[in-house]
Amino acid sequence: MGEIVGALIVTHTPRIANEAAAPEFTREMIRGMHELEGVVARLRPDVIVQSSTHWVTTFNHYALSHKRHKGVLTSSEAPEIIAGMPYDFPGDPELAEAIAKKANEAGAPAIASAAEPFMLEYGTVNPIQYLTPNFDVSVVPLSCCLMANIAECLRFGEAVGAAIxxxxxxxxxxxxxxxxHKLVRGPSTWPTEENQKLDRQFIDMVTHGRADEIKSFFPNFCKTTQAEMGGRHVAMLLGATGGTFKGKLHAYGPSSGTGNPVVSLEP
Ligand SMILES: [Fe+2]
Structure with missing residues (x-):
C-alpha cells in the first residue's frame, strides 16, 4: 500500500538557482528551502511527484515517465540567470503511467511520456536541487494543463493520490x-499588502488543514490574486491530499511582485 507522506509548496524563483550568487531578498526563501531538505530526509520518500507552473501544456496533463531525468538546463525564459545547469536524478515510469491511467479514468486527460531528448524547465529542477541535493530520490514531474480548470486540476490531483x-x-x-502572481518589473518587489494578506490567509488555512474553508476560499483566491498558472499546481496538491494535511510555513518571499511560500504539510 502506497502513501502520501508529505506535501510541499515550494518556490522556484530563478534567482535561487545559483545559491552562491543569490541576491539578499531571496535569502529567507533559500533558508526555507534548506529546511525542506531536512523534512524530505526525515520523511524518506521513495518518490517526489511535482507539478510545476513552468511546464505548461495545452490539452493534456503530462507525467514524465523517464527512467532517469538527465540533462543540462538553460532556461529560455532567463538564460542570463540559468544556463548550463546539470541535473541527473531517477524517475519512476511505473508511477507516472499509473497517474496518467487514473487521471484518464477520472476524466482528466493525461499522458505519460518518456520522449527523448527532453529538457526539464527550471520550475522542476530548481526546487529538486534543494529538496534532494544528492539527486537520490525518484521524481515524477507533472505539467500544468491550460485547458483544465480548477475543478479538473483537483480531479487530476485526486487521481495522483489514488495512483500513489x-x-x-x-x-x-x-x-x-x-x-x-501579479508580475511587475523589479525582482525584489513584494506583492501588494492586500495580496500578501490574502496569501497568508490561504497559507493559514492550508497549514491547519481546514479543508472545507479551503474549498470555498480557493477558487476566488486564485482569481483575485492571479495565482500563478491560475493555482493549478496547488489544486493538484489539494486534490491529492484532500486539503486535510497540516504543517508549517517555512518562508515567504517576493519575486517580481509575486508571493512565494515555502510550506511543508503532513497527514
Ligand atoms: Fe514561476
Whole structure:
C-alpha cells in the first residue's frame, strides 16, 4: 500500500538557482528551502511527484515517465540567470503511467511520456536541487494543463493520490510555483499588502488543514490574486491530499511582485 507522506509548496524563483550568487531578498526563501531538505530526509520518500507552473501544456496533463531525468538546463525564459545547469536524478515510469491511467479514468486527460531528448524547465529542477541535493530520490514531474480548470486540476490531483495509494510508494507531492502572481518589473518587489494578506490567509488555512474553508476560499483566491498558472499546481496538491494535511510555513518571499511560500504539510 502506497502513501502520501508529505506535501510541499515550494518556490522556484530563478534567482535561487545559483545559491552562491543569490541576491539578499531571496535569502529567507533559500533558508526555507534548506529546511525542506531536512523534512524530505526525515520523511524518506521513495518518490517526489511535482507539478510545476513552468511546464505548461495545452490539452493534456503530462507525467514524465523517464527512467532517469538527465540533462543540462538553460532556461529560455532567463538564460542570463540559468544556463548550463546539470541535473541527473531517477524517475519512476511505473508511477507516472499509473497517474496518467487514473487521471484518464477520472476524466482528466493525461499522458505519460518518456520522449527523448527532453529538457526539464527550471520550475522542476530548481526546487529538486534543494529538496534532494544528492539527486537520490525518484521524481515524477507533472505539467500544468491550460485547458483544465480548477475543478479538473483537483480531479487530476485526486487521481495522483489514488495512483500513489495503489502503488507501493511513499510519496511526497509538491506544488512548485507562487501564490499571488501579479508580475511587475523589479525582482525584489513584494506583492501588494492586500495580496500578501490574502496569501497568508490561504497559507493559514492550508497549514491547519481546514479543508472545507479551503474549498470555498480557493477558487476566488486564485482569481483575485492571479495565482500563478491560475493555482493549478496547488489544486493538484489539494486534490491529492484532500486539503486535510497540516504543517508549517517555512518562508515567504517576493519575486517580481509575486508571493512565494515555502510550506511543508503532513497527514
Ligand atoms: Fe514561476
Amino acid at each position: 495509494r495503489a502503488s507501493s510508494r511513499r510519496a511526497i507531492v509538491v506544488a512548485s510555483g507562487a501564490l499571488s
